[in-house]
Amino acid sequence: MKILKFGGTSVGSAARIKGLLEIVNPSERQIVVLSAVAGTTNALVEIGQAYLAGKKDEAKTLIKQHKDKYELLIQELFTTDAGYKNGKELIDFHFNLIEGFSNELFTAIEDKIILAQGELISTALFHFHCKEIGVESVLLPALDFMKIDDDNEPVVEFTSKQLSAILAKNPETSLFITQGFICRNAFGEIDNLRRGGSDYTASLIGAAIKATEVQIWTDIDGMHNNDPRVVKGTTPIKHLSFNEAAELAYFGAKILHPQSVFPAQKYNVPVRLLNTMDPKAEGTLISENGKVTGVIRAIAAKDGITAIHIHSSRMLLAYGFLRRVFEIFERYKTPIDMITTSEVAVSVTIDDTKYLADIIREVEDFGTVSVDEGQTIVCVVGDFGLNTHGYAARVLDAVKHLPVRMISYGGSDYNVSILLQSEHKTEALRSLHNRLF
Secondary structure, eight states, X not given: OEEEEEOGGGGSSHHHHHHGGGTSOTTSOEEEEEOOOTTHHHHHHHHHHHHHTTOHHHHHHHHHHHHHHHHHXXXXXXOSHHHHHHHHHHHXXXXXHHHHGXXXXXXXXXXXXXXXXXXXXXXXXXXXXXXXXXXXXXXXXXXXXXXXXXXXXXXXXXXXXXXXXXHHTOTTOOEEEEESSEEEOTTSOEEEOOTTHHHHHHHHHHHHTTOSEEEEEESSSSOBSSXXXXXXXXXXXXXXXXXXHXXXXXXXXXXXXXXXXXXXXXXXXOEEEEETTOTTSOOEEEETTOOOXXXXXXXXXXXXXXXXXXXXXXXXXXXXXXXXXHHHHHHTTOOOOOEEEOSSEEEEEESOOTTHHHHHHHHTTTSEEEEEEEXXXXXXXXXXXTTOOSHHHHHHHHTTTSOEEEEEESSOSSEEEEEEEGGGHHHHHHHHHHHHO
């Protein structure tokens, strides 16, 4: 069984929703995972923020604006009275639900319920479209089988048990449709997967039912060897290992969220990245045996980085110093991207600055602290194992004319990372591309 995930742009209009059946083969047993229609999640976030701020009239205006867009969508999507009736009742139900929160105390719980409506609408619309044209499908509510625990981690065993039972009840059905992103939390409340959204859902479902393949359909033909938005002449990579794909995704390759790689890797389910706008394109296959030795594979960049530099003579010949520093970041649940150390200094980078002021205040107990904001991590992924040589030198030679702030090498067999000011990112990407490829 295959899992096919389609993002918001792939269901961004009536034409694209109809076009899904040019890719989805109804005779082949598969689960289709859909994101919300493009623009919907952002609109729902705005509505939730208006409610949280007590601006009920503003929320009502936003609701009407977005509902009007769906009115136009269903007019284009359905060609029969019965089909249009289904679509109209659907959007009336969901937008009445959203508008109903104006009469209640609005909290983060209600906010997450509103956020879930986008995926619930998009999947039902596709299901009703299939019904209208005579294609049999079953709508699987993700809230029945997708669950996270107290630490917001997915419970794969629960998904496997629940979903396998649901599929077993429909042995003659080939096409199943479900929502990405949404789930229930440990208290049974509507919640979401946050990291990776619908990509993560598809990977978790693939892991849970031991799928033959997970396909992530987006608007680009696979993962490229550099950022095609700023570098000319990039090419898609045909085959990557799970580790290489995770490094590239974590350090800025927008086509895939890094969290989405791990369930597939753990259960050895291949992931294929494909282009909805060009279904015949080969795309990128991510699998266990995708590594190519002695080759640099790709370059990615991650913006919005803040570097924290700690200088302290107490580090010299001391033990336990780094542990106490890292415990501060752990306490504030702030992940660290890069780390470099010397005898009397340690530098780390973070991309979540929510608790930056608190972290700095506590870290200052250890020594002198300085902070660099507006930084970018540029990551070069390939074979940097023990038996290779010269690649790190080529990377550094390509950026020797730029003011590099940090270098991370040796912590992984798969990447060399450098930190520089974001204003130098484009030059770094282009220079590295010219030097390495």
